[in-house]
Amino acid sequence: MPPIRQNGTPAYKRIQATILKRIEAGQLKPGDAVDSERELAKIHGVSLMTARHALADLEREGMVERRRGSGTFVAPPKIHFNKLMSFTEQLATRGLISCSKVLSCSVVDNEPDISARLASPSGSRLLKVERLRLGSDEPFALETAYLPARHFPGLNRGRLERGSLFSILDREYGVTLAHADEEVDATSADTKAADLLSVVRGAPLLRIRQVIFSANGQPTLYGLGLYRSDRHTLLIRRFR
Amino acid sequence: MPPIRQNGTPAYKRIQATILKRIEAGQLKPGDAVDSERELAKIHGVSLMTARHALADLEREGMVERRRGSGTFVAPPKIHFNKLMSFTEQLATRGLISCSKVLSCSVVDNEPDISARLASPSGSRLLKVERLRLGSDEPFALETAYLPARHFPGLNRGRLERGSLFSILDREYGVTLAHADEEVDATSADTKAADLLSVVRGAPLLRIRQVIFSANGQPTLYGLGLYRSDRHTLLIRRFR
DNA sequence: ATTCGCTAGTGCTATAGAGCATATTACAGA
DNA sequence: TCTGTAATATGCTCTATAGCACTAGCGAAT
Numbered sequence: 139m140p141p142i143r144q145n146g147t148p149a150y151k152r153i154q155a156t157i158l159k160r161i162e163a164g165q166l167k168p169g170d171a172v173d174s175e176r177e178l179a180k181i182h183g184v185s186l187m188t189a190r191h192a193l194a195d196l197e198r199e200g201m202v203e204r205r206r207g208s209g210t211f212v213a214p215p216k217i218h219f220n221k222l223m224s225f226t227e228q229l230a231t232r233g234l235i236s237c238s239k240v241l242s243c244s245v246v247d248n249e250p251d252i253s254a255r256l257a258s259p260s261g262s263r264l265l266k267v268e269r270l271r272l273g274s275d276e277p278f279a280l281e282t283a284y285l286p287a288r289h290f291p292g293l294n295r296g297r298l299e300r301g302s303l304f305s306i307l308d309r310e311y312g313v314t315l316a317h318a319d320e321e322v323d324a325t326s327a328d329t330k331a332a333d334l335l336s337v338v339r340g341a342p343l344l345r346i347r348q349v350i351f352s353a354n355g356q357p358t359l360y361g362l363g364l365y366r367s368d369r370h371t372l373l374i375r376r377f378r
Numbered sequence: 379m380p381p382i383r384q385n386g387t388p389a390y391k392r393i394q395a396t397i398l399k400r401i402e403a404g405q406l407k408p409g410d411a412v413d414s415e416r417e418l419a420k421i422h423g424v425s426l427m428t429a430r431h432a433l434a435d436l437e438r439e440g441m442v443e444r445r446r447g448s449g450t451f452v453a454p455p456k457i458h459f460n461k462l463m464s465f466t467e468q469l470a471t472r473g474l475i476s477c478s479k480v481l482s483c484s485v486v487d488n489e490p491d492i493s494a495r496l497a498s499p500s501g502s503r504l505l506k507v508e509r510l511r512l513g514s515d516e517p518f519a520l521e522t523a524y525l526p527a528r529h530f531p532g533l534n535r536g537r538l539e540r541g542s543l544f545s546i547l548d549r550e551y552g553v554t555l556a557h558a559d560e561e562v563d564a565t566s567a568d569t570k571a572a573d574l575l576s577v578v579r580g581a582p583l584l585r586i587r588q589v590i591f592s593a594n595g596q597p598t599l600y601g602l603g604l605y606r607s608d609r610h611t612l613l614i615r616r617f618r
Numbered sequence: 619a620t621t622c623g624c625t626a627g628t629g630c631t632a633t634a635g636a637g638c639a640t641a642t643t644a645c646a647g648a
Numbered sequence: 649t650c651t652g653t654a655a656t657a658t659g660c661t662c663t664a665t666a667g668c669a670c671t672a673g674c675g676a677a678t
Contacts, residue, residue, distance in 0.1 A: 447641030
């Protein structure tokens with residue numbers, strides 16, 4: 139018997155969608171039992187294995203917990219640790235409105251270390267953007283981003299003034315950022331940073347250097363961020 | 379036909395084991411093709427779905443990559459980001475020998491904030507351990523750990539002087555640590571920290587506050603660490 | 619009241635197939 | 649030499665079914 143594909147979506151995905159919809163609608167709360175494999179199979183007219191596939195996959199994503207002998211239950215909502223978020227998004231989760239001031243936006247061609255990290259030939263042209271990040275009109279961070287200039291023609295100061303860099307890359311250049319590797323340490327404010335961030339010289343700052351990779355695995359952005367430690371803590375989760 | 383279970387291990391696990399063994403032995407290098415679903419099914423005398431299960435599971439763990447139409451291949455070795463490691467383990471990955479000096483080891487009962495984070499009643503007895511961490515005889519970090527005292531009877535200074543805390547908890551108390559939630563920020567050295575870490579007063583330090591959970595989900599250790607930023611960078615990976 | 623065993627329900631492992639979707643390769647024709 | 653096409657191999661979705669392993673609840677015997 140041939141598998142039937144309504145609207146091109148695999149059956150197990152459709153089953154997942156119906157469950158997720160009920161969770162998002164609040165009909166199913168954390169701890170509530172979800173339909174069992176056998177129930178789902180009957181309801182959706184699929185075989186057990188397919189219903190199983192749907193649930194097993196949801197468990198992998200952390201949406202449900204499965205307990206042998208007792209059932210499948212909605213998992214408690216996960217706090218999103220280790221999540222790559224733009225500055226805008228980070229502040230939004232804390233209920234703050236962010237804005238940023240572009241301090242400089244130029245093309246440089248003499249940053250061999252950074253070129254190397256972006257897998258570009260050393261001496262290649264890089265777009266360098268310095269921004270001061272503000273939340274509720276208070277300075278939060280100083281961020282410098284480097285991008286391979288040839289991949290982003292026409293990206294200039296004006297475009298950056300409005301709209302987050304993440305969404306510009308996504309919408310206007312079709313580049314979706316997927317993950318970042320970061321080095322975090324502490325440093326103290328030099329005169330320039332102190333001035334821009336409104337802290338005293340020597341104040342402790344959290345320094346994050348990151349290489350952000352796009353969905354296809356290409357290193358796309360090198361970032362150096364200095365964060366006021368009185369306004370920032372980094373949340374991470376580590377696993378054994 | 380009933381599924382046959384040799385030695386109690388599921389067939390798909392046995393199949394995974396044979397593949398992993400070949401990878402570890404170096405017979406299969408990253409990029410090499412692994413037996414296909416159909417080949418594995420024939421070789422091990424199992425059905426396609428079972429062979430599939432074995433490979434799909436290995437992919438989930440990041441050991442292999444599967445490409446429709448072309449095959450299954452050994453994945454490049456993963457750098458372990460976001461990995462919870464004891465101080466001892468961290469230095470070992472950099473080829474350094476660590477040792478630590480127990481500065482104090484006492485029981486306190488007036489730390490309501492920390493008790494709360496460990497899901498213990500406020501005012502409960504906590505074991506407080508202050509240690510200076512050294513690598514190659516140079517001070518690296520100052521770590522203070524708090525544990526619920528009633529769970530770890532007989533854990534005293536002497537036991538801590540030799541052997542890492544992680545392995546003592548594991549071997550002597552059967553508590554396996556599984557993951558940690560951490561808050562990272564920057565601070566500057568006060569007089570005491572500066573003295574112990576051999577830095578000037580006001581030097582930038584990386585501060586990590588962590589709650590470590592055991593495998594059963596119980597918060598088991600609260601840690602406050604101050605790390606010399608000239609000797610430490612934290613590596614993390616974040617996902618979109 | 620407590621304990622034991624039974625049972626229904628659930629997830630887990632596995633079979634033996636079918637057809638679909640995609641990537642690679644080899645071959646025929648231009 | 650280059651190009652399109654066909655064959656083949658691979659992974660992906662799915663059916664229909666079977667029995668195992670574990671949990672929770674209920675009732676009977678202690």
